[in-house]
Amino acid sequence: MSVKYTLLALLYQHPMHGYELGKQLNTVVNAEWDVKPGQIASTLTRLKEANLVDYEVEEIDDAPDRKVYCITEEGQRELESWYLSAEVRDYRLGDAFYIKFVLSLVGGPVSAEQVLMAQRRELFQQLHQVTELMREADPQTQLPWILLLESATMHLEADLRWIEMCEARLPALKRYEPPKPAPKARGRPKRKVAEGVE
Amino acid sequence: MTIVRTEQLTKLYGEASQPIYALDKVNLDVEEGEFVAIMGPSGSGKSTLLYLLGGLDTPSSGKVWIRDKDISVMNDDALSALRRESLGFVFQFFNLIPVLTAQENVAMPLILDGVPRPEALQRANASLAQVGMAERATHRPSELSGGQQQRAALARALVTKPAVVLADEPTGNLDSKSSDEVVQMLRKAVDQWHQTLILVTHDPRVAAYADRIVFLKDGTIVDENRLKGQGKADQIREQLGRVAISG
Numbered sequence: 001m002s003v004k005y006t007l008l009a010l011l012y013q014h015p016m017h018g019y020e021l022g023k024q025l026n027t028v029v030n031a032e033w034d035v036k037p038g039q040i041a042s043t044l045t046r047l048k049e050a051n052l053v054d055y056e057v058e059e060i061d062d063a064p065d066r067k068v069y070c071i072t073e074e075g076q077r078e079l080e081s082w083y084l085s086a087e088v089r090d091y092r093l094g095d096a097f098y099i100k101f102v103l104s105l106v107g108g109p110v111s112a113e114q115v116l117m118a119q120r121r122e123l124f125q126q127l128h129q130v131t132e133l134m135r136e137a138d139p140q141t142q143l144p145w146i147l148l149l150e151s152a153t154m155h156l157e158a159d160l161r162w163i164e165m166c167e168a169r170l171p172a173l174k175r176y177e178p179p180k181p182a183p184k185a186r187g188r189p190k191r192k193v194a195e196g197v198e
Numbered sequence: 199m200t201i202v203r204t205e206q207l208t209k210l211y212g213e214a215s216q217p218i219y220a221l222d223k224v225n226l227d228v229e230e231g232e233f234v235a236i237m238g239p240s241g242s243g244k245s246t247l248l249y250l251l252g253g254l255d256t257p258s259s260g261k262v263w264i265r266d267k268d269i270s271v272m273n274d275d276a277l278s279a280l281r282r283e284s285l286g287f288v289f290q291f292f293n294l295i296p297v298l299t300a301q302e303n304v305a306m307p308l309i310l311d312g313v314p315r316p317e318a319l320q321r322a323n324a325s326l327a328q329v330g331m332a333e334r335a336t337h338r339p340s341e342l343s344g345g346q347q348q349r350a351a352l353a354r355a356l357v358t359k360p361a362v363v364l365a366d367e368p369t370g371n372l373d374s375k376s377s378d379e380v381v382q383m384l385r386k387a388v389d390q391w392h393q394t395l396i397l398v399t400h401d402p403r404v405a406a407y408a409d410r411i412v413f414l415k416d417g418t419i420v421d422e423n424r425l426k427g428q429g430k431a432d433q434i435r436e437q438l439g440r441v442a443i444s445g
Contacts, residue, residue: 113420121423127406128425129434135382148438153403160402168239 003035003043008071008079011053015070018044028144044069052078101166105173112170120163127156201394202228202251202362207260209246209417220246222417223260228362231392233385235405238414244398245366247414251396252285252364253277265361282311286355288365292347294339300326300350301335307358325353328391329383345376352383356393363387365397369404381407 010016010024022040044067047053052075055067071079097119104112134149166173209221221243228234236244249255250262253269261270264284269277281287294303304322309315326335329349339347348368355363365384369377385407387393397408405411409426412419 117421121421124402124406124411124423125425125428125430126434127402128408129428129430131403131406133431133434135385152434152438156406157402164239 003039004047005079005082007040007043007047008052008075008082011069011071012076012079015056015068017058017066017068019066021069047075051075112173113167116163116167116170120160123156123160123163127153127160130156199230200227201230201265202226202396203261203263204247204251205261205263207247207250207262208258209243209250209255210258219243219417221250221257224414224417224419226412226419228394228396230394231388232410233388233395233408234397235408235411236396236398236414237400237405237411238420242414243417244414246417248364248366248396248398251362252287253281282307283358284361286358286360286363288348288351288355288363288368290367290370292339292344292351292371294347294351294354296339299336299338300331300342300346300353303339303350304354304357307354311358321357322353325357326350328356328387329353343376344372345379348372348376348380349383352380352387356387356391362394362396365395367398367400369399369401374403377401377404 006025007021010021010028016024018037018040021044022035022037025035025040044053044055048055048069052072053069054072055069057065058068059065101112101115101119104110104115130149130152134146134153137146137149139146204224204226207221207224207226208219210217211220212218224243224247226247236247238244246255250257251264253262253264253272257270261268263269264280267280269280272280294300295306298306301319301322304325305315305318308318308321313321323332323335326332329352331346331349331353334342334346334350337346339350342350348371352368355365363384368384369380372380381404384395384397388395388409397404399405406425409424411423411425413421413423
């Protein structure tokens, strides 16, 4: 999730200056989401350069002038296509554990069972903690945060079910032998081999 | 203080020549006020363990202590008195009596224990209120949703203020929202009333509420995972925050 589209989405509601954007961002998106004012300012500058936002200078008595930003037509089109493009979850996040697990199957100082166990311990401890955070969260004031926690819960649950599946497959995995790569023909090929007869 | 303890607890099925070990020398200690989840694949012995702890089944060898009493040597009368006085049970299929109201169902263990009916009904009401079921006291089980029936069953398990509540797949027959409600009630019983709870489940989300998970496989404990007090809240807050920003 990027700051860029968040700002465009907020400016679509009505024009705002930088400070107001910062305040809105934390209330609308998620109280836990800590975006620095500097990050908002630099993003606004880049959006202005790309002609996705524009601003008017507002003069205030006894205070420095401030820029009130609004979304341009181009910005609106950009926002629309962002809303309609699907977000694809990065399943490669699981790679690190997958590699560890399959390597443990070929033999090593630690058994595959122990590798699964260590992973399961960590996942359950995280799930326990997410559950605690969920119970502490107030549905009246922290609904977006609860959504995020629910997502974490369900992903952890899926990971745990996958560990369970790995465990159930362990006996088969231990017997499993990967298909041997066909030996490369060396020298002048014999007729029979060339015809694919073994 | 240890409130439940097993020593070399073993349960055999089948012929003596070809015994099948449902449980094989299991040693388990549960502290007072602790919430322990028991997990494991089908046939790993988790329900057998729970039934032995509850005196609903007898061990082939080994011991079970509830408080300071060795229940593995008790006769049937002593066991049923122990179950009435010291244990509360919650099952997958609620096991409420269909012709009685929620209140009467909850009062039943007290009435069987000789508590006068008006007092039993009053205590049943208090127990129903604890699980958020005060307004359903006069409903029959058929007039309650699955989650409400299970909460009534929980009120019934808690009404005698048992030393230990034993729950066998208490959410196994519920949708995920009702399941969450029931397990939150169970957690509340542990947090607020210091209830000791031992629960068998195959649902990771339910097990994650526990203080500790014991994993069984082929009748033995293969792993124990202490969940309480691991202090990963900051790590998770940060992770969720980071996912939100970068991605």
